[in-house]
Amino acid sequence: MNKLITLGLVLALTACTQKVPQQRAVYLLLDTSGTYTEELTKAQNILNYLLATLDSGDSVAVARIDSGSFSEKDIIAKVTLDERPSQANQQKRAFKQRMDDYVKSVTRGSRNTDITGGLIQASEYLAETGAGEQYVLIFSDLEEDLAKGHIRDFPITLAGINVVALNVTKLRSDNIDPRDYLKRLARWQERVVTGGGHWQVVNDLERLDQLIASR
Template identity: 55%
Template sequence: MSRCATRKIARFGVALLVAGGLSACGNQQDYHHSVYMLVDTSGTYSEQVGKAQNVVNYLLGTLQPGDSLAVARVKSRSFSEKDIVAKVALDTDPMQVTAQKKAFAEKINQFAKSTGSANGSRYTDISGGVIQGAEFLRETGAGRKTIIIFSDMQEELDYKTVRDFPIKLDGIRIIALNVTKLETDNIDPRRYIDRLDWWEQRALAAGASEWKVVNDMEHLDRVFSTRG
């Protein structure tokens, strides 16, 4: 008997048996997880894209059926759907999920190769990327929403780009990942601390549920170990 036929028979039998049991347990709250990852491709930070690929692979291993993931680049102006490198809403069938994850990993691999060989953008529009990410996450309707900013968090905008207005990040968790220290930070560490403080205040003021800075990739386990 083919696998498909076996699955169909099993699906029918199980559906009959568990229908009654599950009918009383209506899922009112959405426990899915949506992650939007921003990868800084500006200046010298574009060299870190290999690390970003590892993080994406880790996320692919962590996310469960029904979850969503999108990876977008941060460049001079990032508030655009065109900057989304890859996105996926994982299916509920585990076999299908595996195929989706493989395809996603392949896209990210191509992105990493193309970014590694190209020059970084001149400016860094993190805010635009965050606004775009918040929109994407709201559309998914997931119960838990996370924006991962893989950047040094040094925003640099050209004179035409306007980002100094209040943004809305209600219920979204913001994680700044691999926030490297700049040359100027080494001269005066207060710049680094002040920069992170500014971002934290901005995120929390925008309604973010949580702000976290993770520089050690090993700590990602703690961040993504629990659901809900």
């Protein structure tokens, strides 16, 4: 009997020391300013990949980057997948449908680009989910163009969040002087790392599987 109890305790301790797979939360920011709206079909593919990868209990949200992105109104769709796989599949279908509808509805881009506001909104959403792994995917050229009067030049808190810049397209000015592009990336990296986050750039969308692996 004692041996059985000891065995049970050992198994329980072993189980407790092993790492439990954590829930994931992904916040996808879509740049809808200017000519970048043309890239939205790529964003759809990214979202489809995310939906195929995420499991029950994971959360996903998609928000647009416009002139003032620090707002709940900019969240296009958000969902926390149900713990039952069949229900989660239904949620994924509905989410995809809403995203498709949104992409169809976008006809013209916003005048300004408030990436920082969207990032702050994303960090708030991710903190609320309480997920173990948190990702912000920024689908943008990272060229911030704030509306007059908007203040965004302050440090932002991104502790433990993986910030991934996707499909950072080169602007016409970048082609003239590539240092502008590099400087832009470096500035965002500095902001993210200073805020406690992890920075990554993925321009080849075929390599998305390196970001979030399916379980």
